[in-house]
């Protein structure tokens with residue numbers, strides 16, 4: 001089995017600008033990054049640094065303003081909307097903070113949905129096996145409202161993995177969970193990489209979550225400014241995050257005021 005040799009997703013000089021003219025916001029500046037197949041990458045950075053934009057561009061949910069995004073060997077720039085939708089449906093999996101399961105469907109029906117949308121019937125046992133992988137073999141007939149948050153997120157992971165995508169993108173997958181359910185979700189993502197060579201890219205604010213990754217990338221002001229090759233400890237990740245947040249705060253401070261003339265001659269103001 002080859003691991004880590006080819007890129008599941010590649011961004012070449014990707015710039016993303018929202019809006020036009022002077023009021024436009026450059027959310028990504030010529031970002032250059034590859035996510036090797038069979039690896040787990042965490043993306044961190046202060047609020048507004050461009051994490052979600054990076055994820056949306058890398059997943060083909062949004063188009064880059066310039067530069068190239070290559071998903072599973074296919075450059076997305078040349079694709080029609082319909083072809084891009086098909087690429088996303090067949091080669092990309094998503095897990096969001098808010099689970100996004102369909103309330104009227106059972107766990108098994110939710111997991112089968114991507115296969116049905118791709119126009120194929122699940123093979124016998126396929127959905128059950130995927131639910132078993134996330135430890136929910138006994139919940140197949142339950143609807144989302146009958147499951148805990150952690151269980152719902154595990155169903156969402158099963159739904160994302162059922163098509164065996166080239167890459168799984170997770171946007172704050174533990175953000176709405178208690179610590180124990182969060183750890184379970186992270187263990188599952190890690191296991192999908194270790195056991196099935198899955199490629200995972202996860203945006204997170206949580207250093208403990210990022211510590212499950214093989215590599216942590218740090219964004220600031222739309223640029224990749226730092227990286228840690230893992231396994232990295234949560235403490236080191238937290239330290240680097242704190243440094244970036246401090247640097248961002250410093251940049252946002254107004255220009256220091258000129259020293260005032262002291263009202264008391266001879267004393268420093």
Ligand SMILES: Nc1ncnc2c1ncn2[C@@H]1O[C@H](COP(=O)(O)OP(=O)(O)OP(=O)(O)O)[C@@H](O)[C@H]1O
Nearest residue numbers: 018019025027045046047048049050051052053054
């Ligand atoms: N649709 C949009 N229109 C205009 N500006 C946007 C849009 N989406 C994001 N931005 C801006 O682009 C920059 C990057 O935003 P992005 O949401 O990618 O950051 P983030 O790191 O994911 O932030 P957070 O951690 O707060 O979710 C920010 O300045 C944001 O205000």
